[in-house]
Amino acid sequence: MASILLDTISVHFSVYDASARSLKKTLIASTTGGRLTTDVKEHVRIQALTEFSLQINHGERVALIGHNGAGKSTLLRVLNGIYEPNAGRVVIEGRTVPLFDMALGMDPESTGYENIVLRGMYLGFSHADIRKRVNEIAEFAELGSFLDIPVKTYSTGMAARLAFAISTAIEPDILLIDEGVGAGDAAFMAKAHRRLEELIARTGILILSSHNETLVRQWCSKAVLLEKGRRVNMGPIDQILAQYHSGLVVQ
């Protein structure tokens, strides 16, 4: 059973080796972004998540809603175990798999088949496991004999197809998706969409960060509203989206 528990966690980044002043200017000038403070050593500090608590149980499909810089991506990275928070407690049960950057770990000099193995191993498959799945992945990507030549010769769409096919061949307990997940032409998109839905159906917990409200409503039942690194509200998707929009109007 997959489960997620975040107990009053805080995440902040110190921005080093840039002239603090100019960066401060840049960040304050934009209305988006987290709260800014300056730490003792005069580094600009970005408070990405503040005293954030969250509990998600098996079977829940949760959307993260908020402006750019509200902390959605940071939250996904905490859930993925990449950022250990500065304060607070994280308890995650189950295998977490991220679908952030599809092209991750692709080596342009290697062939399509080699990349399937390489990326599969990055995603946690053993060498033997991924070898067993190579055919299924190759079939889904529909790239035929192109899989025998280096990925650098592929068009952008072809590379995206391959990356998508590998990334979705996983069996996660907790699936984390950031922003648009798309691949290739219209025909392939429809196929990709179906595959993603199947993947989500198999998954214990889905966390989706997206500005595409149609997609969010379609895949998620609950939502968390984030603002400047804080949790504003959590509840049924329609309620949260309504609150998000009312916030937009006020601003």
Added chain:
Amino acid sequence: MIGPFWITITMGVTIGSIGLIFGTIFGQDLHAFLPFVAAGTIVWTMLATMITEGCTVFVNAESIIRQIKLPYSMHVFRMVWRTLIVFAHNIWVFVAVVVLFAAWPNSTMWLAIPGFFLIVINGIWMALTLAIFCARFRDIPLIVTSALQLLYLTTPIIWLPDSLRGRHAFIYEYNPLYHLLELVRAPLLGQSPTLVNWEVGIILALFGWAFGFVVFARYRWRIPYWI
């Protein structure tokens, strides 16, 4: 056809030219000098590569570190493995020199194997520690590169230690990398490494790993924030 053996050829050309030019300048007997330069350069290249590439391990793996949770040491081991593969190509230059000059090593050459492991063990903690520091301070790689350049010239690799006898010998005797180098080079040339070589190598490994462990335990969680 040649493929990965371009590595071997490049190393062969380097060793050949250094050996011939410096051997002539210093008036050395090439039968002894070329095997010395070959063994020294190949082993030094391996050690220096682990150190310099160690600096960029985490910075270069940024996109992976920020997306997939993997043990950070994996990125270091990946680099070390690559360095060992390159070494396995380069060592053939030494073999060729040995055959060419009939400079057959004796049974002490087997001592090169424990020495080799000691170099790799030391190389790993150096790479791991530097990888962490360099993730935080981006000017360290430049300092390390300059320092290694200096050490390359002050370590007896392209000149014989005998030429700095007496009161100038401290220049290399206080250089731990020289002792590491000797652990492999001396046996390959048919000599036994000195006790001091072994002591420096082992003590460096023990203290280095203790230091590396503390640094890693303390700063590991900061790595994704820094890169």
